[in-house]
Amino acid sequence: MTMTTNRAVGTAADTASDDIFWSLKTVRQKTGLSSATIYRYMARDLFPPRRKLGPNRVGWLASEVKAWSENRPELGR
Numbered sequence: 001m002t003m004t005t006n007r008a009v010g011t012a013a014d015t016a017s018d019d020i021f022w023s024l025k026t027v028r029q030k031t032g033l034s035s036a037t038i039y040r041y042m043a044r045d046l047f048p049p050r051r052k053l054g055p056n057r058v059g060w061l062a063s064e065v066k067a068w069s070e071n072r073p074e075l076g077r
Contacts, residue, residue, distance in 0.1 A: 021059030031069060
């Protein structure tokens with residue numbers, strides 16, 4: 001018995017499966033936030049959650065951090 005799926009190529013599910021994990025260092029570089037601010041935002045559910053990758057390793061999905069960054073409001077000057 002074979003199973004088929006009707007997913008179109010290029011869907012969000014495809015993108016998520018091709019996603020990469022960013023380390024805290026990379027997240028800091030990409031967002032300009034400090035480690036303390038990232039963890040503070042996570043505690044308030046204002047930043048994407050980290051994922052446990054191994055016993056001593058965590059990472060953030062790049063697509064989630066990018067989406068968070070793109071949806072941040074512009075601050076007035």
